[in-house]
Amino acid sequence: MASNVEQEAGKRLRSELRHLVKKSGHVWQHSGVSQLRAPSWFVTEYGLPFSDWPAKACRFATKISRAAALGIANAKSPEEVAEAVRGFVRVFNDRPGIDTIEREDLGEAVALLVAEEPFAVTEELALSWFDQERDY
Structure with a gap:
């Protein structure tokens, strides 16, 4: 099976x-x-880096990740991809109840988000956006 x-x-x-x-x-x-x-399912649903988080935080992170993935899928330029990634990261800057180690998982989520995007944004570039935006 x-x-x-x-x-x-x-x-x-x-x-x-x-x-x-x-x-x-x-x-x-x-x-x-x-x-x-579909390949996109593996980005938005399966093996997400926050699947081991407490249930409430996991649901929130999954919801925000899906929104970012949708923004990336609808992007018309690399700048729009950047804004979707940056927006994803900014949401977590002030979010309570997420440990520092869990926040590092968000970098993995950023890498997954750009894996299938249409403008060939590299993981390294996306992670640089992650580092620029995060406040943790």
Whole structure:
């Protein structure tokens, strides 16, 4: 069983499994590929660096991360990507209840946010925006 698989890879894997089942003549009842996901899902939902935070802080950070990801997806220029990243970071400057170590996780979130953006903003550049904006 495979779940939460990137769409294109999941389709190939399904095809290969069907081919193997036909070729071998066996019926594998517990094999399959489910929950094919768009690449953006891995940025906004899966493996977020704040998933280990306390529940309330995690929900808040996830909400802000989704908003930033949407801003980045709709960006028309690298400057708009920069503003979405900077806005994401600024939200946490005064947010109570987030430990220093947890705040460092936000740098990882910034790297994830720019991983799929359309203007080839490097992780290094995005992290420089993170360092410029953070007040923690």
